[in-house]
Amino acid sequence: MHVEWSSPVEKQGRRKSQALGNSGIFLMGIYEFQVLNSYQNPTYFDGQAGAIYKQVPPAVNAMRPPGQWNSYDIFWTAPRFDDDGELLSPAYITALHNGVLIQNHFEVKGDTPYTRPPSYKAHAPRGPIKLQDHRSPVRFRNIWVRDYQSAQVKQPN
Template sequence: MDTLGAPAPEDAVVLFDGASLENWTKMDGASAEWSIADGAMQVVPGTGDICTKQLFRDHYLHLEFKLSDMPEASGQAKSNSGVFLQGRYEIQVLDSSGWNVPGLGDCGAIYDQYAPLTNACKPPLVWQTYDVVFRAPRCEGKVLKEHARMTVLHNGVVVQNNVQLPGVTGAPSDTNVQRPGALRLQDHGNIVWYRNIWAVHLPPEGSSEYDPA
């Protein structure tokens, strides 16, 4: 089921409401410099990645994105951006529309770790959705016991199914997986738009509130 335009539930943390970047900073803590128009934030190439002030462990994430039309570009230069869970695990954003066999760097991939199960990418200038269930790594003290896991739905289609992440992906904000981390959106030099971004904190296993269904 496609979730385009899905409203944030009551227990959600609204990270972008279409009007302000007050919940975001640059990676060095300075004010985010992306632009806002028509209820969407736009990557301003060269201004750098932005990340949320809010930190997350286990959570459900919803966001919507729109790719720019770059018919003259190809490969990784074609409307490239990325969504980093905890600032460490990248879900690729790229114009991969029309490609038959998506790879490790295509839209819906967990960058350089898992290709999407299928190509669910829509054409440029059409709004798309990511819905993500993220389970943070499990540590005892400084000892890693379980790697992170992630399920990704792209436009309502499962493209990553509870995959285990053997480590952080390229260009992480940090590598200390014991700590919670921010959601980070990538400036890869191309114009991409984002809107309707919200997350729900999920309780860990063992909680009386936890329902894996």
């Protein structure tokens, strides 16, 4: 997945930390990849831009100043479940932020709730991509998805 996003230039009042340019990209509608103005804006480590929310921070802070466009390139491997709903294989994510590797084949520990530890619950092998509305004027553009499985080319014998 490729997505470009920009956090607001103007601070609204004394907003800081999670209240500044906050949004998220929910992969399969369940797993949050954090969008946040992390440019000179300290917050908790697993809540900054490029974090798997409440699981792991990005390897580096690759944020551009507010108002400039940032890009994410996200390589996602969905979790797999057996017919009884047991986890066969967890989700994995690799991500680039403005061309910088920030997540390298991280094993996602489950969903990304705010109030409890992550866990897996069986779900369909495909799901929606959702952009979070967190009452912050984050802008998005140039969003595209490439399905690796359908893009594979069969080699001649």
